[in-house]
Amino acid sequence: MKKYIFIALIGLMSSGLVNAQKHITKNGHIWFKSETPVETIEAHNHQVNCALDITTGDLVFKVLIKSFEFPKALMQEHFNENYMESAKFPVSTFSGKLLNLKELNFTKDGKYNVDVDGQLTIHGITKKVKEKGVLEVKGPQITITSNFIVMLADYDIKIPKAVTKNIADSINVHVDAKLEKLIK
Amino acid sequence: MKPWIKIIVGLVIIGLLAAIAIYIFVINKPKRDIENEKPSYELTVEKMYTEYTTDAEAANLNYLDKTGIISGSITKIEKSDSLVIVVFALSEGEFGDEGIRCTMLEKYKNEALAINPGTTVEIKGVCTGYNGSDIIFEKCSIKKN
Numbered sequence: 001m002k003k004y005i006f007i008a009l010i011g012l013m014s015s016g017l018v019n020a021q022k023h024i025t026k027n028g029h030i031w032f033k034s035e036t037p038v039e040t041i042e043a044h045n046h047q048v049n050c051a052l053d054i055t056t057g058d059l060v061f062k063v064l065i066k067s068f069e070f071p072k073a074l075m076q077e078h079f080n081e082n083y084m085e086s087a088k089f090p091v092s093t094f095s096g097k098l099l100n101l102k103e104l105n106f107t108k109d110g111k112y113n114v115d116v117d118g119q120l121t122i123h124g125i126t127k128k129v130k131e132k133g134v135l136e137v138k139g140p141q142i143t144i145t146s147n148f149i150v151m152l153a154d155y156d157i158k159i160p161k162a163v164t165k166n167i168a169d170s171i172n173v174h175v176d177a178k179l180e181k182l183i184k
Numbered sequence: 185m186k187p188w189i190k191i192i193v194g195l196v197i198i199g200l201l202a203a204i205a206i207y208i209f210v211i212n213k214p215k216r217d218i219e220n221e222k223p224s225y226e227l228t229v230e231k232m233y234t235e236y237t238t239d240a241e242a243a244n245l246n247y248l249d250k251t252g253i254i255s256g257s258i259t260k261i262e263k264s265d266s267l268v269i270v271v272f273a274l275s276e277g278e279f280g281d282e283g284i285r286c287t288m289l290e291k292y293k294n295e296a297l298a299i300n301p302g303t304t305v306e307i308k309g310v311c312t313g314y315n316g317s318d319i320i321f322e323k324c325s326i327k328k329n
Binding site: 093 | 210211212215216223244248249262263264266269278279280284287312313314315316317318320322327
């Protein structure tokens with residue numbers, strides 16, 4: 001009897017270990033920059049959800065569009081109401097995988113280049129994307145950073161003619177997420 | 185110069201100045217002062233969470249981008265980089281605790297950090313939506329402690 005309890009306990013513990021391979025944050029930082037000769041516009045969002053499962057390489061980001069903060073109220077209003085239609089499409093998501101998971105060692109501190117492949121949804125439109133990023137392991141913390149470009153036309157984001165000089169067609173997006181081990 | 189020309193020139197100048205003034209005013213429209221905005225709803229964190237998890241679209245119609253007051257028992261206060269976040273955990277999901285997260289205004293950070301978990305508080309802020317695991321409130325202030 002004791003033997004079975006022991007085996008059951010080991011089983012429970014190891015299943016717990018397998019489940020505890022998720023690293024998350026709810027305060028990831030995403031910011032973007034639109035640069036034209038006329039105007040540079042930058043907006044920040046510090047409320048980004050990100051989860052990485054280091055056993056499968058599954059990577060998820062969830063961003064509320066209304067949480068982007070602009071230097072000027074009018075920019076924020078136009079961004080939400082006219083370009084992103086954030087009442088209709090309040091959330092942007094990325095759901096994908098780390099492609100070179102096997103090359104990463106999560107038990108050793110260091111910086112690794114990562115390739116990420118997945119589905120990016122912005123403005124209600126989902127596109128398959130492949131981007132590069134850097135993953136840094138530092139003790140129990142994993143930091144993911146990436147820079148990539150989003151073409152507004154790909155996501156059917158229309159900029160009125162009157163302001164085409166002020167807003168770039170391609171937007172530089174920066175991602176910075178410090179993930180902590182999820183303890184359940 | 186004939187007097188009527190003077191008048192017309194004067195009017196045109198006034199008109200132009202007014203247009204420039206309005207343009208500058210619109211461009212530099214002040215940011216919303218959430219702390220002093222009139223709240224358009226007041227409810228418990230549990231009720232709001234239930235509404236969002238039942239039907240986020242319907243809940244967005246009532247709360248998204250609107251200033252309101254929510255009340256409940258605080259689970260924890262989180263500090264991350266420069267942010268202080270008051271957390272009401274109401275469930276559990278893929279991102280750990282799920283519930284309502286309130287980012288505090290600069291001037292309420294210290295007050296928020298001093299609150300003991302379990303204390304019932306009223307938080308005023310603007311709802312920026314539900315990301316599938318949490319409802320987010322921004323520019324929050326503490327109403328009662």
